[in-house]
Amino acid sequence: MSSGSLLIVRRSRSRFVVVRWSGGLPCRHLDLILARMDVESKQSNKSTGMVPPKKRRARNCCFICVAVVLLLGLLFLILGLTVFKAKKPVTTVNSVSLRDLDISFDFARLQVHLNVTLEADLSVRNPNRVGFKYDSTSAILQYKGQTVGDAPVPAGEIASRETRPMNITLTVMADRLLSTSGLFSDVRSGMLPLTTYIKLSGVVRVLFKIHVKTATTCDLYIDVLNRKLANQTCHYKTKL
DSSP: TTTTTTEEEEEEEEEEEEEEEEESOOOHHHHHHHHHHHHHHHHHHHHTTTOOOOHHHHHHHHHHHHHHHHHHHHHHHHHTTTTTTOOOOOEEEEEEEEEEEEEETTTTTTTTEEEEEEEEEEEEEOOOOOOOEEOOOEEEETTTTEEEEEEEEOOOOOOOOOOOEEEEEEEEOOOTTTOOHHHHHHHHHEEEEEEEEEEEEEEEEEESEEEEEEEEEEEEEEEEETEEEEEEEEEEEEEE
16 A cells, blocks of 8 residues: 555445545545445445344334234233133022911902011132122012012122122012912912022123123922922023
8 A cells, every 4th residue: 555545444334345545635535435435335225125233123122022912912812711711600599498477368358468588598609710790689589470579689709719608588578469469379279489589790800801690590389388498499590
């Protein structure tokens, strides 16, 4: 290399460029040469499809973040469909007993004055791995489709895999029975048919809220002469 000249090695993007500068050229000419080299390098990168390192790193980070989010979403979906899959609560009527029965006849008017008190012992089991929250409701006592008594059931929560006992007392409202037809003949026959009904509505929160409804219906026959329950049949229905 001749005296008065300078060999400049400069990195331009992903390659090294060698420039020989003669001392006779003004410095501003050198700046113009280097600036033009940068422009040509950028144009070359665009034409060849090369991505600058900073943009490449940012793009890789975005791809990794998206992949992690998708994997986590897939994991939660699998858990929600297997381990944490919502299951139906199980309602069981353990017993229904006749606590009180008072009967008086009005033969002149062919009416019956009847007071009946029933005690229902039932339990609700939550088989899920999360809690089951249910709204307040009422247990209903019916005679031939007409409501003749009810009892409030307050809202609550049943913990994971817990069985919650419920004791409900139902009393027949005598004034409601007076307007029912067929009561006099049923009591005279010795068998009084009644129906108890209770429905629990609530939610099970797994990955999202799942609404659950469970209903229990029991058909009862009261032996009026012996003052006891002669027969009972219960039906259960649960819906997710």
